[in-house]
Amino acid sequence: MTVELLHDMKPEIAPDEAARQRFVSGLRSFVLNDLAADMRHAYESRVLPAFRKETGRDPVDGIEVHRALRGDPAFKAYSATRVHAQRMVWNSVAPVALRDRDKRRRAAEAVAAQPGSLSLDSALEMPSNVTAIDVHLMPGSYVGREQAEDTGAIYDQGLAVFSMGLMGRNLDDIGLSMSAYIKARYPDFAPACILDLGCTIGHNTLPWKQRYPDAEVHAIDVAAPGLAYGSARAKMQGQAVHFHQMSAETLGFPDASFDLVFSSMFLHEMPRKTIARVFEEARRVLKPGGLMLHMELPPNTQMGAFEGFYLDWDCYYNAEPFYKAFRDEEPSELCTRAGFAPDDYIQFVVPSVGAYGEQAVADMVASEGSRAVDSQTTGRLAEGVCWFGFGSWAR
Ligand SMILES: C[S@@+](CC[C@H](N)C(=O)[O-])C[C@H]1O[C@@H](n2cnc3c(N)ncnc32)[C@H](O)[C@@H]1O
Secondary structure, three states, X not given: OOOOOOOOOOOOOOHHHHHHHHHHHHHHHHHHHHHXXXXXXXXXXXXXXXXXXXXXXXXXXXXXXXXXXXXOHHHHHHHHHHHHHHHHHHHHHHHHHHHOHHHHHHHHHHOOOOOOEEEOOOOOOOOHHHHOOOHHHOOOOOOOOOOHHHHHHHHHHHHHHHOOOOOOOOOOHHHHHHHHHHHHHOOOOOOOEEXXXXXXXXXXXXXXXXXXXXXXXXXXXXXXXXXXXXXHHHHOOOOOEEEXXXXXXXXXXXXXXXXXXXXXXXXXXXXXXXXXXXXXXXXHHEEEEEEEEEEEOOOHXXXXXXXXXXXXXXXXXXXOOOHHHHHOOOHHHHHHHOXXXXXXEEEEEEEOHHXXXXXXXXXXXXXXXXXXXXXXXXXXXXXXXXXXEEEEEOO
């Protein structure tokens, strides 16, 4: 299932285009549920026994699972279909976004005077992790090529197809779930100033403004098209957010200016040396008692070899070259290396608010504090999704 977006820049979709998008969403669901289950069955019933017979042991990590599995027909069916489905996501929305450009411009102009702001920096040097590849096979990556102006719309509409309804109509389930957890777990924490790093179109920024309406909320990204679209998208939903074209490696904010520095699905798209600089910057701009918080893919160290392989698949076949190196890191060590104290580290797994409701988050906090990383659900965009969060308090 795909979703109809909530805001006024949602596209006018002809019936044949809607049918195409529903088909692509359905194909992704088939790959991520049925073909994934077939691949797992193939692994357990023939690949693993053959590996054990040859080596006398089990695979130690995802690399060995990948090597053993990649000649198997179930792996090939899963991988080939998933790559095609990914390309079809973008192909199913790009013509719609292009055709709708004028309507979108008018909708953005109509809310231009609403609270919130957009500041762009055309002199900003773009990092090669964004420009050198078509990240997750999205043509033109976050900066776009011939359809640069439509990149924000393509991302928004593409995510609606890609996420199969699991992110909600505003594609904000991560932000809603993470902020629900923080509010329930730390009721006395009332951030007055919030920063979202690598916000793209701000879809997971808006829930922080909704959760903490009195807070001043800022969101940064290096890519201008998404920011321009995201700023209009926020205004038409009555959310005053300040969008800035800025690198998370060199934040243009003074020391100790934020209570919460958040990111979502951001770190796995950058080299490790960039992550180190991003964490140091986050620590610099946090006030004492502030929180750095990242929603991310769960680390390989906390999952089995097959599950590690399953998530790292994107590194090899979905133009996500930094994915595995990030997932091989121990999140607590990323924090301490940037100068956060080991005792101030936090991590948790939160049930999706969209799938389970806000009460499930409150119940989890009240009962056990957090779920453990679950190989079947954590960070996997499949039924029963749960989100992994980690970070550190600042002193
Ligand atoms: C996967 S998207 C993040 C998506 C979004 N935060 C979410 O919740 O779904 C990664 C974003 O990071 C941005 N980005 C990459 N490197 C960056 C950097 N050094 N500083 C700021 N943004 C960066 C990209 O332009 C892109 O918009």
